[in-house]
Amino acid sequence: MNRTIVISQILVIEQAPGWLVAALNHAIIAGVLLIGGAITMMLQVWVERRLIARMQDRLGPNRVGPEGILQSIADGIKMFTKEDIIPRAADRWVHLLAPIVALAPIAMMLAVLPWGRGLVAVDLEVGVLYIAAVSSISGVGLMMAGWGSRNTFALLGAMRSIAQLIAYEIPLIIALLGIVLLTGGMSLARMPELQAGIPLFGSSIPGAPDLGLGWFIFTPVGLLGGIIFFICALAEGERTPFDIPEADSEIVAGYMTEYSGMKFAVFYIAQYLLNFALAVLSAVVFLGGWQGPGVAWLADAGLGAAASLLSLLWLLLKAWGLFMLMVVIRAAVPRLRVDQLMSFAWKYLLPLALVNVASAALWVGLTEWSSIEWGNLLPVDGLAPWQRIGVAALVTAVINLGATRWVLRINRAPAAAPVVVPA
Amino acid sequence: MVTVIFIAIASLIIASAVLVVISREIVRAALWLIATFFAVGALYLLLEAEFIGVAQVLVYVGAVSILILFAIMLTRQHERHEPAWRAGPWWIALAGVIGLAAVLITTIGAVPWRLTDDDLPVSRAPQLGTALMREYLLPFQLAAIVLLVALIGAVVIAMEERRRRTPTLADDIAAQRGAADRAEDGTP
Numbered sequence: 001m002n003r004t005i006v007i008s009q010i011l012v013i014e015q016a017p018g019w020l021v022a023a024l025n026h027a028i029i030a031g032v033l034l035i036g037g038a039i040t041m042m043l044q045v046w047v048e049r050r051l052i053a054r055m056q057d058r059l060g061p062n063r064v065g066p067e068g069i070l071q072s073i074a075d076g077i078k079m080f081t082k083e084d085i086i087p088r089a090a091d092r093w094v095h096l097l098a099p100i101v102a103l104a105p106i107a108m109m110l111a112v113l114p115w116g117r118g119l120v121a122v123d124l125e126v127g128v129l130y131i132a133a134v135s136s137i138s139g140v141g142l143m144m145a146g147w148g149s150r151n152t153f154a155l156l157g158a159m160r161s162i163a164q165l166i167a168y169e170i171p172l173i174i175a176l177l178g179i180v181l182l183t184g185g186m187s188l189a190r191m192p193e194l195q196a197g198i199p200l201f202g203s204s205i206p207g208a209p210d211l212g213l214g215w216f217i218f219t220p221v222g223l224l225g226g227i228i229f230f231i232c233a234l235a236e237g238e239r240t241p242f243d244i245p246e247a248d249s250e251i252v253a254g255y256m257t258e259y260s261g262m263k264f265a266v267f268y269i270a271q272y273l274l275n276f277a278l279a280v281l282s283a284v285v286f287l288g289g290w291q292g293p294g295v296a297w298l299a300d301a302g303l304g305a306a307a308s309l310l311s312l313l314w315l316l317l318k319a320w321g322l323f324m325l326m327v328v329i330r331a332a333v334p335r336l337r338v339d340q341l342m343s344f345a346w347k348y349l350l351p352l353a354l355v356n357v358a359s360a361a362l363w364v365g366l367t368e369w370s371s372i373e374w375g376n377l378l379p380v381d382g383l384a385p386w387q388r389i390g391v392a393a394l395v396t397a398v399i400n401l402g403a404t405r406w407v408l409r410i411n412r413a414p415a416a417a418p419v420v421v422p423a
Numbered sequence: 424m425v426t427v428i429f430i431a432i433a434s435l436i437i438a439s440a441v442l443v444v445i446s447r448e449i450v451r452a453a454l455w456l457i458a459t460f461f462a463v464g465a466l467y468l469l470l471e472a473e474f475i476g477v478a479q480v481l482v483y484v485g486a487v488s489i490l491i492l493f494a495i496m497l498t499r500q501h502e503r504h505e506p507a508w509r510a511g512p513w514w515i516a517l518a519g520v521i522g523l524a525a526v527l528i529t530t531i532g533a534v535p536w537r538l539t540d541d542d543l544p545v546s547r548a549p550q551l552g553t554a555l556m557r558e559y560l561l562p563f564q565l566a567a568i569v570l571l572v573a574l575i576g577a578v579v580i581a582m583e584e585r586r587r588r589t590p591t592l593a594d595d596i597a598a599q600r601g602a603a604d605r606a607e608d609g610t611p
Contacts, residue, residue: 019424094454126548129477136485140457143492147450155496162493166486186548 029121033110041272042072047320048327055331082261087150090258094148099259099266102141105134106270109277112188116290116312117299120189127188128180131281132173135236138270139165142255145267149258157254160244160338164235167345168242172232174353175225178360179216179285188281192289196296200393204385210296212314215288220397221360224404226286228353230322233278235345238271240330244341276323283318290315347411355403359396366392428469436462449495457488474548 046061046069053060061068086095112127114120124130139162146158180186183194195214197203202214216222235242246254256267283289290311298307336344365374367388371381380388439458446452460483467476555563 091448091451094451124473126474126477129474129481129548133477133481133485136481136489137461139489140454140484140492143489143496144454147492147496159493159496162489166489169485 030111033121034107037107037110037273037276038269040276041269042076043069044272044276044323045072045075047324048330051324051327052331055328076265079262079265084261084263085258087258089150091148091150094144095258096263098141098145098148098255099263099270100141101144102138103266103270103273105137105141106274106277108134109281110273113277113280114189114192114284114289114315115280116315117192117295117308118304119290119308119312123187123189126186128176128186128285131188132169132176135274136165136169138274141270145255145259149255151258153251153253154255154257156251157246157257160251161238161246161255163338164238164242164244164341167342168232168235168349171228171345171349171353172236174350174357175229175232176285178221178225178353178356181357181360181364182216182219182221184364188284191284192291195288195291201386201389204389211293212288212291212295213293215286215291217286217288219363220393220400221356221363222286224352224356224359224400226282228349228356229286230282231349232345233282234326234329235341237275237278237326239275239326241333241336242341243330243335244338275326276319279319279322279326280315282322283315287318287322288314289318292317343411348407351407352403356400359399362399363392363396366395425469429466432462432465432469436466450492453488453491453495456491457484460484460488474551 049071050060050062050068061071064070064074086092109131111121112124112130142161142165143158146155146161149155179191183191195202195216196210196212197214198205198208198211199213199215199218201208203210217226238246246256251257256264259267292311292314295307295311295314298310366378366380367385369380371379374380383391436459439455439462442455443452443459446455461480464476464479464484467473467479470476
């Protein structure tokens with residue numbers, strides 16, 4: 001990275017044209033993000049293998065490098081040198097382009113995520129919508145892989161993965177919508193900034209210290225939304241218990257069946273990078289992103305760079321924690337059946353996500369509207385901001401708890417009333 | 424610079440749109456259609472309409488095209504065959520294309536485009552939302568009702584399909600075993 005900065009400085013001295021400087025600037029940021037992504041993916045594989053091994057009373061890879069940390073690099077070299085096999089019946093171009101189409105949108109997701117205090121590559125005004133749009137493109141890549149391979153297992157895997165992606169994308173986006181209502185905007189870079197202060201009350205109490213703990217997960221709306229979002233993220237990232245598209249005991253490796261060598265590795269990278277990006281996204285939207293104790297204190301003391309570094313550390317800590325939670329869930333929970341997968345998305349997650357949006361709207365009304373906007377029905381003007389937040393938290397907690405109980409009950413209703421079996 | 428990018432995007436749109444029509448394989452045609460949608464989204468971004476551009480990708484690439492691909496793969500035999508356009512008389516198609524082009528060109532020429540040098544607001548999403556909730560509330564609600572009707576229609580059609588299905592041996596056995604077992608393992 002140092003060398004590239006030096007190059008751009010030389011170019012500035014030599015009176016480089018503006019577009020070249022801009023292009024270099026973007027190239028450096030993109031390079032840092034992509035190389036960081038590749039290194040993250042290798043670490044993820046190692047962490048996952050070691051953690052799963054620990055849970056299954058094995059050792060896992062421990063020979064290459066200290067504690068086996070270089071195993072992923074060895075595997076990468078193996079992948080590079082393997083033969084690239086294309087089935088004779090395959091559609092060559094579609095087969096070739098599929099891994100690229102699957103990986104590119106996930107790399108594009110990394111651009112809008114706020115990695116730390118002031119560390120965001122692109123601050124898009126419509127960041128949340130952009131993430132939703134871009135992540136849906138990789139489905140096209142999976143479809144291309146399944147169809148281009150001309151293999152029944154691959155096509156079945158692609159079908160399964162698309163059905164799953166479509167079903168879980170809807171509650172995922174609706175869960176994000178609740179937080180968009182709370183923050184009043186779709187910019188991802190602004191979301192951590194709004195989660196400063198103390199739990200639940202944020203920075204609404206004057207004189208309270210800024211602990212950087214005003215995370216949305218501490219509000220009833222954020223808690224339900226966060227749980228729904230994390231479950232949907234597991235499904236979007238095709239993690240167990242939602243790994244139906246590549247259920248190796250049923251359909252070999254799903255859409256990846258006919259891929260070998262580096263093309264297979266690209267699918268592998270795409271999947272792990274998607275998991276990591278979704279973990280970062282959950283952390284940013286629900287767990288305060290880069291907020292954490294000490295960041296605001298360092299920034300106030302005039303140590304901007306140190307604050308940024310600490311905030312990056314907090315974000316990575318949260319993201320890796322969520323990723324490890326995904327791994328532990330993989331080791332502990334068996335795979336769902338297809339019909340269970342579908343009914344879980346449409347009968348449990350979607351109604352709860354819709355109720356959560358209504359709660360979020362009520363929260364905004366109770367905390368931000370004036371009495372006149374309520375039509376003089378509610379005397380909210382006399383309350384302090386933190387009192388209004390308290391009232392809103394109570395009301396939405398009752399609504400969300402009631403809705404969760406109700407959804408769980410009506411879905412269990414047939415089993416509760418046993419039918420008499422005719423002899 | 425903007426002109427260069429515009430020409431690149433526009434030629435990509437035209438080329439992929441032509442390939443949609445002349446592709447011999449229907450899945451490839453669908454993939455080219457996705458490329459067209461994507462390039463149109465890029466054009467919106469070039470016009471600094473971020474929201475419309477992202478919504479274009481979300482709706483057309485993420486939802487519509489995937490449903491098209493899904494429908495093709497579920498319903499058709501994947502055989503290479505001559506597309507239908509080669510079968511019909513070509514002059515009808517040509518006349519249709521020329522007629523459509525004439526209508527489009529005259530319409531576009533007749534619109535009084537409002538060009539201003541003023542800076543447009545950077546963020547359009549809040550303005551769009553406000554407009555939908557105030558000026559265009561009725562059309563917005565009507566669109567919602569149309570979508571709801573389509574949704575209910577789809578459910579009704581699917582229900583009829585299920586009713587018409589002849590019972591299999593497995594269904595008979597399941598009926599004999601009684602409803603209690605079915606409620607337990609959750610399969611219909």
